[in-house]
Amino acid sequence: MTLADVRFEREDGIVIAVLRGEVDMSNATSVRQQIAGSVTPDDDAVVVDLSELSFMDSAGLHAVMELSTVLDEGRQKLLLCVPHGSPMQRAIEIIGLPRAVSVQSSRNEAMAAARASAMESRPIGPTES
Amino acid sequence: MRYRRAAALDPLERLERVQRVSDATLAHLSVDDLLDELLNRVREILVTDTAAVLLLDETRNELVARAAKGIEEEVERGVRIPVGKGFAGRIAAERKPVALRRVDHSTVLNPILFQKGIRSLLGVPLLAQGEVVGVMHVGTKTRRRFTADETELLQLVADRVALALRVRLSDRSRVVIEAFQRTFLPEVLPFLPGLRVATRYLPAATAVGVGGDWFDTFVRPEGDIVLVIGDVAGHGLPAASLMGKMRNALRAHALMGGSALDILVRADEFHRHFGEGELVTVLIGLLARDLRTFRYVSAGHPPPLVVGPNGARAAFASDHRANPPLGLPQPPTFVEEELTMPSGTSILLYTDGLIERRDESLEVGLERLRSTAQRALNGSPTNEAITELLEGMIDGPRPTDDVALMVLHRDATPATELEFAVEARARSLLTIRRAVSRWLEDLEVQDGPAKEIVMAVHEASANVVEHSYGPTGGTITITATYEGDQVEVLIRDSGTWRGSSRGDRGNGLRLMRGLMDTVLVDTSEGGTSVMLRRGTVV
Incomplete structure (x- = not known):
């Protein structure tokens, strides 16, 4: 039993990480490593679902930014699912997140946005360069 | 030099004396009372001025004065004698009686003995199941040559003491x-x-x-x-x-x-x-x-x-x-x-x-x-x-x-004031969040403002954990008051600010400012305090 646990799902090249519990400076790095460690080069996007999370602090948001930097290098999109009106949403409003991170208020919206971005980035047919 | 010599004891008298130290009325006494009583009786039987028991502290291989009569200072000062050194140490090391006819710097380690004017000493080991558990000794202020009979008698008493200690599971264990x-x-x-x-x-x-x-x-x-x-x-x-x-x-x-x-x-x-x-x-x-x-x-x-x-x-x-x-x-x-x-x-x-x-x-x-x-x-x-x-x-x-x-x-009624201190460690942050959150819930503060107040208090505390103390650590003190519809929380430490090691910590302060109506940071030599205030009515 830990402060937060991460459950993974996978759908059409999208990794969905559902966080439960609380994320603060004591476990933010470990949570980031767990998520980063479950992404393969073949994945198109990562959805981090915060709707079951009861607390996340600025260290947790910092970990999200670091995750975004890592995923950017592999041209993989990071999407957050943050319920409307939650304290996490207030925190994101105040601190701000890099433009590359897409914030959605529900899982469905996050999945739709993830699929759309996957379509954009996925090469159609063989490419020559 | 003439030695005072006690008359040889006849076997019957000896038996009678030994019985005085193994009498059933001693059975119910605590270890301390038992030692006290036995030492008094030993002093009486052998006609000596002092009597003392030292117990072995196995972890340090030293004898520690545990009970004494006539030289109470030995116990009061917590005299410790290394096994092998001095008079008592020699008895423990050699596991056999030692009699000293002259007490001075060259023969004893413990200065209390000659300061008290003790001239002759007789000591025996306390043995339980063949193991030395301590030493018992008697002393006189006049020169005296202890006889073989007296030595044997003291050893008998010591065996009773060792047994009594063991029956009482020995003080040590x-x-x-x-x-x-x-x-x-x-x-x-x-x-x-x-x-x-x-x-x-x-x-x-x-x-x-x-x-x-x-x-x-x-x-x-x-x-x-x-x-x-x-x-x-x-x-x-x-x-x-x-x-x-x-x-x-x-x-x-x-x-x-x-x-x-x-x-x-x-x-x-x-x-x-x-x-x-x-x-x-x-x-x-x-x-x-x-x-x-x-x-x-x-x-x-x-x-x-x-x-x-x-x-x-x-x-x-x-x-x-x-x-x-x-x-x-x-x-x-x-x-x-x-x-x-x-x-x-x-x-x-x-x-x-x-x-x-x-x-x-x-x-x-x-x-x-x-x-x-x-x-x-x-x-x-x-x-x-x-x-x-x-x-x-x-x-x-x-x-x-x-x-x-x-x-x-x-508690019967929710308190409008809350004060507590926790160790400045990352895992204390959860305690702080729970404490403040429970307190706000008891005061029936709405969920939205309550969660934001908890987040701000957490950020201020996280800054203390990260920046205020070195490896020796310190404490975070939280004082919260609720008056009118205003919640005010003071987060204090007594460390010195150590600057930011990561880029995200500036975000903590931004978050506090965004969530609360008032944020005041006061840094002095005695430590830092952060005051957070906001209304609870949305």
Whole structure:
């Protein structure tokens, strides 16, 4: 039993990480490593679902930014699912997140946005360069 | 030089003298009183000015003065003599009597001996099962040559002393067991505003009684409070070490999560597999983080006693020993019980030692506990309240069997002020969040503002954890007040700001400013304080 646990799902090249519990400076790095460690080069996007999370602090948001930097290098999109009106949403409003991170208020919206971005980035047919 | 010489003793007289030190009236004395009395008698029998006992401290291989007559300073100053050094050290090393006709710097290590004018000394080893456990010696202020008879007599007395010490489980191992047991009691009690936890552990009056009672309480990572009280049958080191194993196993089982019943079922399996049929009773409780419900399951352990607000009523929560004890060959079906805990309620968990008296039935003991607790636990479980309870239950200063007890009490009215201090460590942040969040919930502050206040207090505290103290650590003090619709929280430390090691910490301050109406940071030489304030009406 830990402060937060991460459950993974996978759908059409999208990794969905559902966080439960609380994320603060004591476990933010470990949570980031767990998520980063479950992404393969073949994945198109990562959805981090915060709707079951009861607390996340600025260290947790910092970990999200670091995750975004890592995923950017592999041209993989990071999407957050943050319920409307939650304290996490207030925190994101105040601190701000890099433009590359897409914030959605529900899982469905996050999945739709993830699929759309996957379509954009996925090469159609063989490419020559 | 002439020596004073005692007349040779005839065998009958010798026997009579020895009997004076092995008399049955000594049997009930405590170790200290027994040594006192024996030394007085030895002084009388051998006509000496001083008599002393030193016990071996095995961990340091030194003799420690434990009791003395005529040279009380030896004990008062805590004289320690290395084995092999000086007079007493030589006796312990050689394991045989030594007589000194001249006492001076060259023959003794302990200056008290010649400062007191002692001229001659006779000492013998205290042997228990062939092992040296200490030294006993007598001294005279006049020169004297101790005879072989006297030496033999002193050795006989020393053997009685060694035996008496061993019968009383020897002071040394009693201290060891008690120390061992203390290490298994929780280091800190859970802190949650609105909840008070009081505990007591009383070792039995006789060393033989020291045994397997224990209690444990801690907050699980997700915030529920685990309470365990248990009793391993038997006494001495075997019971105490099994208790230690059970306590650690239960900590691990509780940390895996699940209900009180889940934890108990794992403990039952554990004891069936690893135990050797020892009788273990235990009660496991989970107090919900909102402090409103207490779920528990007992394995052969006496039931919790619930005392209503202001002592309104007191009743046992379930039948006596509803479930069987741990580790039966066939896993039984344990039943979990649930208690609601309205404000002002106390729940008492205890071990048998509290209710059992040799000459009365269990029902009488339980009823006495019920009526005593109703009187004593009618409010917060203060030291006075617990003392009153124990005085009503136990005859004399120490119980005949070990007693462990825990009282949980939910405060009657929410406080408009909250103050507490925690260690400045990352894992304290959870405690801070829970404490402030519970306090705001009790004051019925709306969920939205409450969560934002908790986040701001957390950020200010996280800054302290990260920046205020070096490796030696320090504390964070939180003071919160609620007045009108304003919540004001002060987060203080006494460290020196160490600058930002990561880029995200500036975000902490931004977050505080965004969430609260007022944020004031005051850094001085004595430490930093952050004041946060905001209205609670949205």
